[in-house]
Amino acid sequence: MPFGPQQPTPISHAADRQRTIYVAGASGIKPIIPISETELQSQAKQALSRKAYDYIAGGAGKEHTVSHNQSAFRQWHILPRMLRDVSQRDTSLELFGRKMHSPFLTAPIGVLELAHKEGDLAVAKATSSLGVPMIFSSQASYPMESCSALMGNAPRWFQLYWSKSDELVKSLVQRAENCGCEAIVITLDTTLLGWRERDLNLAYLPFLEGKGIAQYVSDPVFQQLMAEPDLAAPEKRKVTATTLQTAFKLMNRYPGSFVGNLRSGKPLRAVRKFIDIYSRPSLNWQDIPKIRAFTKLPILLKGILHPDDAKKALEIGIDGIIVSNHGGRQIDGAVSTIEMLPEICQAVQGKIPVLLDSGVRTGADVFKALALGASAVCLGRPYAYALAIAGEAGVREYLLNMMADFELTMGLAGCKSLSEIGRACLRPEHPF
Numbered sequence: 001m002p003f004g005p006q007q008p009t010p011i012s013h014a015a016d017r018q019r020t021i022y023v024a025g026a027s028g029i030k031p032i033i034p035i036s037e038t039e040l041q042s043q044a045k046q047a048l049s050r051k052a053y054d055y056i057a058g059g060a061g062k063e064h065t066v067s068h069n070q071s072a073f074r075q076w077h078i079l080p081r082m083l084r085d086v087s088q089r090d091t092s093l094e095l096f097g098r099k100m101h102s103p104f105l106t107a108p109i110g111v112l113e114l115a116h117k118e119g120d121l122a123v124a125k126a127t128s129s130l131g132v133p134m135i136f137s138s139q140a141s142y143p144m145e146s147c148s149a150l151m152g153n154a155p156r157w158f159q160l161y162w163s164k165s166d167e168l169v170k171s172l173v174q175r176a177e178n179c180g181c182e183a184i185v186i187t188l189d190t191t192l193l194g195w196r197e198r199d200l201n202l203a204y205l206p207f208l209e210g211k212g213i214a215q216y217v218s219d220p221v222f223q224q225l226m227a228e229p230d231l232a233a234p235e236k237r238k239v240t241a242t243t244l245q246t247a248f249k250l251m252n253r254y255p256g257s258f259v260g261n262l263r264s265g266k267p268l269r270a271v272r273k274f275i276d277i278y279s280r281p282s283l284n285w286q287d288i289p290k291i292r293a294f295t296k297l298p299i300l301l302k303g304i305l306h307p308d309d310a311k312k313a314l315e316i317g318i319d320g321i322i323v324s325n326h327g328g329r330q331i332d333g334a335v336s337t338i339e340m341l342p343e344i345c346q347a348v349q350g351k352i353p354v355l356l357d358s359g360v361r362t363g364a365d366v367f368k369a370l371a372l373g374a375s376a377v378c379l380g381r382p383y384a385y386a387l388a389i390a391g392e393a394g395v396r397e398y399l400l401n402m403m404a405d406f407e408l409t410m411g412l413a414g415c416k417s418l419s420e421i422g423r424a425c426l427r428p429e430h431p432f
């Protein structure tokens with residue numbers, strides 16, 4: 001099945017990938033992005049402004065959950081088996097009727113323009129060239145239609161923040177369906193924004209500069225909502241040089257001409273309306289089934305951490321779960337995802353796919369998640385770092401590295417395909 005507008009370059013096996021890197025190295029050519037995630041993060045830090053880097057890397061509070069997400073993977077060890085003829089390795093799987101080369105997707109990451117001016121467009125091109133499903137964020141920097149136009153038949157999903165307006169929810173979901181999205185992911189853990197110390201220290205929220213609100217300002221229902229009178233009149237504040245700079249960025253960023261935007265005052269109204277309605281703190285289990293009236297697509301819930309919530313999701317007929325703590329950006333001190341995965345899989349009993357994100361950094365992490373019952377994982381911050389360093393090509397290289405790393409780990413552990421990866425492939429650090 002063709003993935004991109006052109007046929008994607010066939011993905012080579014891990015051994016070819018290693019060879020390509022080593023042979024280029026012999027001619028003095030280094031990989032365009034670092035292979036190790038820690039180095040990737042530190043190069044991205046150098047490439048980005050402090051505000052942009054802190055927004056992406058930061059988490060809630062003291063960031064204990066950000067680090068715990070990764071250290072919790074180290075609580076599990078792979079127990080390899082030998083002499084199992086792993087010359088032929090197949091990392092493919094089928095998810096919601098779509099064949100995938102490898103068990104991962106890109107997690108929805110908002111405001112990607114902070115990492116690179118091409119933002120989501122670069123990620124759309126990189127993922128579609130490899131057939132890796134991209135999950136468009138509600139907080140994207142480019143409208144979903146612009147990304148889809150670059151992706152041919154490549155797989156994509158849409159992530160939804162349930163707005164205060166059901167009409168807006170309907171419109172976003174139907175746009176997603178119209179632009180070829182194959183599933184809707186409802187993120188549950190961000191009905192309120194977490195206490196993010198780095199952003200608060202810098203007093204920086206990108207949305208106030210009009211960044212990350214492209215799905216809204218391109219939406220016909222949002223446009224209508226903007227026309228409604230503004231009930232919450234803005235507080236009068238002293239105008240400083242920074243206020244003017246922020247206003248300048250906003251006028252420039254908003255669709256249309258700078259002068260037109262200045263005259264109409266639309267960008268400011270859009271930001272205020274967005275802040276007012278983008279999420280619904282009252283969201284509850286009774287709201288979720290309403291989405292079935294808006295779309296026939298499979299629905300996944302992202303942000304599930306408690307097995308009872310997983311059971312509840314099953315009861316209301318949800319099609320899939322993403323075990324996630326939003327990369328530690330919401331509750332500091334929250335459980336890691338990998339520690340909750342076995343109980344959630346136990347609760348779900350294989351009836352629907354369970355995906356996982358938060359802290360996945362290496363092929364071994366992907367392997368461990370699969371061994372504990374995940375069908376696939378979502379890759380997060382590292383692809384944003386790769387984007388910051390080398391744009392579309394950086395994201396593509398990062399994904400190719402993950403594919404190779406996972407394939408080698410799987411083969412070296414004695415597994416030829418995903419069906420052979422199971423609980424018996426792991427030992428806990430501290431036996432229960």
Ligand SMILES: Cc1cc2nc3c(=O)[nH]c(=O)nc-3n(C[C@H](O)[C@H](O)[C@H](O)COP(=O)(O)O)c2cc1C
Nearest residue numbers: 056107108109110137139187326327358359380381
């Ligand atoms: C900068 C940033 C923006 C994010 N934006 C969204 C978003 O718009 N919607 C969403 O559901 N999750 C969002 N997430 C969470 C990711 O989808 C994912 O759960 C998280 O990045 C996983 O953690 P990891 O990156 O540490 O692996 C965001 C994460 C980051 C780092």
